Amino acid sequence: MAVTIKQVASAAGVSVSTVSRAFTAPDQVQPQTLKRVREVAAELGYSPNPAARSLRGGRTGSLGLIIPDIANPFFPPIFKAMQARARRLGYTVLAADTDEREYDELETIAAVSKQVDGLILWASTLPAERLRELGAEMPTVLVNRHVEGLPELRISLSQGIAQAAEHLKAYGHTRCVFVNAEHGEHGRGKSIRQVFEAHDLTLTELGPYDPGFETGVHAATLVAAGDATAVLAHNDLVAVGVLHQFAKLGVAVPGQVSVIGIDDTLLAATSTPSLTTIRISADEVATRAADLLIDTITGRGEARSAEIGSRLIPRASTGPAPG
Structure with a gap:
């Protein structure tokens, strides 16, 4: 039989409303009382009902x-x-x-x-x-x-983008492509263009597309037909699509084209070759x-x-x- 809120209140020596507040509005309960109520609830095996809490206390947890x-x-x-x-x-x-x-x-x-x-x-x-x-x-x-x-x-991608630009510049790259997969005015393309131009890197933008693997496949074919030597992808998923298509086309990475992703997901560490990326924790x-x-x-x-x-x-x- 399930333990009731009344049983918890009786065992803890407090009112039913205090037990209710301990689970729905803990900031309204004295710390010592809160600790006592939760310890007793744990001992008795009491588990508050989220739906009931929502109806009674306005909180779902x-x-x-x-x-x-x-x-x-x-x-x-x-x-x-x-x-x-x-x-x-x-x-x-x-x-x-x-x-x-x-x-x-x-x-x-x-x-x-x-x-x-x-x-x-x-x-x-x-x-x-x-x-x-x-x-x-x-x-x-x-x-x-x-x-x-x-x-x-x-x-903020500012520091990561600046480091990516410095990284490519140090390797002698001058012609780069950004694969944009973000629609609307809130995209990251503008800041990327500004940073790359500040480092004297020419940046061609492809898209906007959808932010998926297939976008990377499509973009890689376009990049392979041009003269760019570096690609910055919207995210790791797009970047892995680029790597996949380059491998099918016989484009060596990084021998002919370098590739950078954004996010640092598990894909980045496990792709072939492993993916340089901008980490977001x-x-x-x-x-x-x-x-x-x-x-x-x-x-x-x-x-x-x-x-x-x-x-x-x-x-x-x-x-x-x-x-």
Whole structure:
């Protein structure tokens, strides 16, 4: 027979409402009392019902993570790290993807928001006004998207891109290609162009395409027909598509063309050749995003935004420019 909240309250010597707050609003309970209630609950085997908590206390104990594409190997480690961080803070994480489509994002948000205390939206495609409306309805944190008035986590590629440009310049490259797989005004192409031009590197942009393996295959064929000696891909998945097609076409990497990805997923270390890439720390992204959302939910802390950086991880796919 399941242990009831009344039994926990009686054993802990507190009221039922105090036990309820210990699980739905722990910041409203004295630390010693909170510790006592949770110890007793654990001893008795009490497990609060998230749905009931939602109805009684307005909290579900869950965070929502909406990402563009769960098939992208960049996102599973972030979900796993965020789940671990959330558990330590007394939350669970519900994740869903949108297939990079605005309509699917709206439907997903509508479904998930009923089950969570707040949302993390990754590179949202929704209009700014709709995001502001959502932020007024429930705690919302944006990742890689800026909307005035909403908490955000920025992933800065500036340092990693500058290091990539310096790396290629040192190897004697002058003609480069950027495979763009990000639509809209929020893409990274502009900053990449500025940095590469500052290093006297000519940059041709292909796309925008979809951010998948097939994009890399398509782009590699175009690069092979030109005179570029280096490729910077939108992400590791695109970069691996480039490597795959170059191997089929007999283009030597890095002998004829050097290739750089972005993200530093497992693909980068296991590809042939191993992929030089710009690392974004999954653990740091997950921790900062989860903390920012929980602070927004509970009203603790004044931070409305945070930023993490990036760095180049050189591997075997880059080398001296030919000739």
